Amino acid sequence: MIDDELQNWIDKSLNETATAEEAQALEERLLGDSAARDHYLNEVYLHSSLRRRFSVDEEQVPSLDIVPNKRRRELVLGVAIAASLALLAGILSLWATDSKSPASITQVFGAYRGDGTAYVVGEQVGQGTQLLDRGLLRLDFLNGARVTIEGPAQFEVTSEMRMVLHRGVVTATIPEAAIGFVVDTTAAQVVDLGTSFGVSVGEDGLTDVCVFDGEVEVTNQTDAAPRVVREGQAVRTSGPSKTIDSVAYETTQFENAWPINSGVLQTTGSMRFVSPGPDFHPGNYEDNEHIIVFPERRDFVSKKELRLDLVDPGEYIISHYDNKPVLPTGRRLTSYLLQLNAYPEGEDPNRRRSVRGQITFSKPIVGVISDDRVLIESEAIFGLPNVTYPSARMIEPRPEGDERPGFDTLILAADRRTLIIELQENPGHLDQVRVLVEAE
Amino acid sequence: MAFQTNDDQSRHEEFVSLYVRNEAAVFSFVMALVKHTADAEDVVQRASVTMWRCFDRFESGTNFRAWAFQIAKNEALNLLSKNKRDRHVFSEKLIAMLADQAEERAGDLDARQRALDFCVENLPPNEHEIVEGCYREGSTIRSFSEQAGVTANKIYKQLNRVRRKLQKCIERRLGLEEVTQ
Numbered sequence: 001m002i003d004d005e006l007q008n009w010i011d012k013s014l015n016e017t018a019t020a021e022e023a024q025a026l027e028e029r030l031l032g033d034s035a036a037r038d039h040y041l042n043e044v045y046l047h048s049s050l051r052r053r054f055s056v057d058e059e060q061v062p063s064l065d066i067v068p069n070k071r072r073r074e075l076v077l078g079v080a081i082a083a084s085l086a087l088l089a090g091i092l093s094l095w096a097t098d099s100k101s102p103a104s105i106t107q108v109f110g111a112y113r114g115d116g117t118a119y120v121v122g123e124q125v126g127q128g129t130q131l132l133d134r135g136l137l138r139l140d141f142l143n144g145a146r147v148t149i150e151g152p153a154q155f156e157v158t159s160e161m162r163m164v165l166h167r168g169v170v171t172a173t174i175p176e177a178a179i180g181f182v183v184d185t186t187a188a189q190v191v192d193l194g195t196s197f198g199v200s201v202g203e204d205g206l207t208d209v210c211v212f213d214g215e216v217e218v219t220n221q222t223d224a225a226p227r228v229v230r231e232g233q234a235v236r237t238s239g240p241s242k243t244i245d246s247v248a249y250e251t252t253q254f255e256n257a258w259p260i261n262s263g264v265l266q267t268t269g270s271m272r273f274v275s276p277g278p279d280f281h282p283g284n285y286e287d288n289e290h291i292i293v294f295p296e297r298r299d300f301v302s303k304k305e306l307r308l309d310l311v312d313p314g315e316y317i318i319s320h321y322d323n324k325p326v327l328p329t330g331r332r333l334t335s336y337l338l339q340l341n342a343y344p345e346g347e348d349p350n351r352r353r354s355v356r357g358q359i360t361f362s363k364p365i366v367g368v369i370s371d372d373r374v375l376i377e378s379e380a381i382f383g384l385p386n387v388t389y390p391s392a393r394m395i396e397p398r399p400e401g402d403e404r405p406g407f408d409t410l411i412l413a414a415d416r417r418t419l420i421i422e423l424q425e426n427p428g429h430l431d432q433v434r435v436l437v438e439a440e
Numbered sequence: 441m442a443f444q445t446n447d448d449q450s451r452h453e454e455f456v457s458l459y460v461r462n463e464a465a466v467f468s469f470v471m472a473l474v475k476h477t478a479d480a481e482d483v484v485q486r487a488s489v490t491m492w493r494c495f496d497r498f499e500s501g502t503n504f505r506a507w508a509f510q511i512a513k514n515e516a517l518n519l520l521s522k523n524k525r526d527r528h529v530f531s532e533k534l535i536a537m538l539a540d541q542a543e544e545r546a547g548d549l550d551a552r553q554r555a556l557d558f559c560v561e562n563l564p565p566n567e568h569e570i571v572e573g574c575y576r577e578g579s580t581i582r583s584f585s586e587q588a589g590v591t592a593n594k595i596y597k598q599l600n601r602v603r604r605k606l607q608k609c610i611e612r613r614l615g616l617e618e619v620t621q
Contacts, residue, residue: 011603015599015600016475027531027534030537037538037541043603044472045468045552046610048468049552051471051477054571189558241562
């Protein structure tokens with residue numbers, strides 16, 4: 001129990017104005033009360049940190065250069081080295097071996113440090129500033145938090161529950177076990193409240209926070225009321241003492257990092273990954289150039305049997321409902337919706353052309369669904385709540401023996417993680433495919 | 441020869457790098473035991489010399505901070521045994537208790553430091569001025585109050601209040617309080 005009396009004694013002790021009686025009273029209280037000792041230690045740490053912060057010239061290394069004269073000689077080299085090493089403090093702290101690293105690298109995509117060395121999968125990321133010169137890397141924290149960082153970025157992993165982003169782009173997916181995970185920037189602090197979100201910090205410190213799912217709390221003034229930012233919202237702040245402003249929900253800057261967080265290793269061709277905003281309905285999202293990938297429910301156990309259109313490597317062919325393989329219940333899965341939704345435009349509004357792309361997931365594909373009836377059934381399980389799914393959707397694979405051009409192709413590659421898609425654009429008509437992938 | 445016992449250059453570099461990284465923690469630790477800044481600086485100086493002299497007994501790869509705290513604690517007790525009659529200093533018994541508790545929490549210090557840095561940077565200018573005025577090198581609360589043209593008592597009160605605020609901010613950032621509620 002921290003009462004005013006104890007606080008008063010501690011304040012006086014720190015301000016060096018305590019009388020002998022007050023010093024004695026503090027002593028007695030601390031001797032008998034471990035919570036009071038804890039509080040006292042916190043107060044002393046604050047006091048001594050302030051002392052150091054404001055009394056120490058940053059160019060100097062304190063203490064070592066004020067040793068008694070007879071020892072000065074011994075330490076003079078130490079001081080010189082210390083001064084240069086202090087500048088490299090970030091690198092030095094990489095050597096810290098006292099504690100287990102809170103995070104390790106699980107995926108890299110051309111990720112290189114400032115000195116040209118590559119980041120590799122399996123590497124532990126401990127204390128100290130990391131300089132990701134280019135590329136992307138994914139960090140998995142011990143508590144299950146997943147963070148993807150896009151270079152150029154400068155960041156620190158300070159604990160299982162906290163990282164600092166000095167510059168660059170991160171996207172984070174935070175499971176329940178890691179709620180409260182913090183991303184700090186120079187301008188703001190982002191506290192996760194169970195969600196996925198993106199944070200970007202520009203060279204000028206401009207910080208953007210964009211919430212894909214759930215909500216986060218953004219703070220940037222001491223004691224100021226935290227700002228709660230919900231799914232489909234974004235805020236921006238330009239400095240610690242500046243306001244936090246609402247801005248339009250715009251996910252472009254997170255487009256590279258976010259898919260990796262979401263279990264998508266790579267998309268090629270005309271495949272584009274987006275994160276659904278608040279008013280997202282697949283049918284509203286029109287794009288003439290791309291097959292769009294929407295993440296749906298994550299890490300979800302199906303309690304209902306479900307038919308699938310494609311489970312083994314090979315090409316999708318139309319089959320009768322009763323002959324479709326069944327997905328047993330009880331598997332932990334993550335769902336994605338792929339869609340081509342073209343609209344009539346230009347001189348030839350009814351043009352037919354094909355849009356091709358490939359998508360590779362980090363985990364094996366369990367099944368692909370493209371039949372409208374099965375899509376509807378699976379929507380009840382894997383669809384996002386409050387989202388209206390349109391009907392009817394139609395993938396038209398080439399019937400056996402048909403040589404004419406202009407059919408849709410859907411191939412599950414032999415690695416079971418890659419889907420190769422070619423869809424025929426048919427303005428005003430909607431093609432959709434649901435992909436169920438093993439949960440991470 | 442200056443480096444009779446530790447003439448190995450890499451060993452020397454190892455010491456310096458470990459010391460530089462832990463110096464702030466050692467200072468905070470000592471401050472908890474001896475209360476007065478001047479005493480703490482004295483103890484840290486002595487401890488740093490002892491650490492260097494005894495560094496050949498330190499096993500690489502083990503916890504340097506814990507080792508450094510031990511030496512600093514002994515130096516603090518040495519100093520205090522000279523000032524025993526001063527009722528302002530803590531008893532040996534309390535020092536041992538505080539040292540034990542501080543050692544357990546040695547790993548948290550860096551996170552606290554970073555939280556503090558953030559919180560200080562976010563103080564409104566008038567409050568920042570008060571902490572800086574009181575903690576600046578060579579400055580005392582008394583000298584700062586004279587310079588500011590207000591009573592020392594007023595500055596004490598303001599300083600206590602800002603420290604409270606910083607402490608709250610630090611706790612918040614460390615997530616010790618329930619941020620999610």
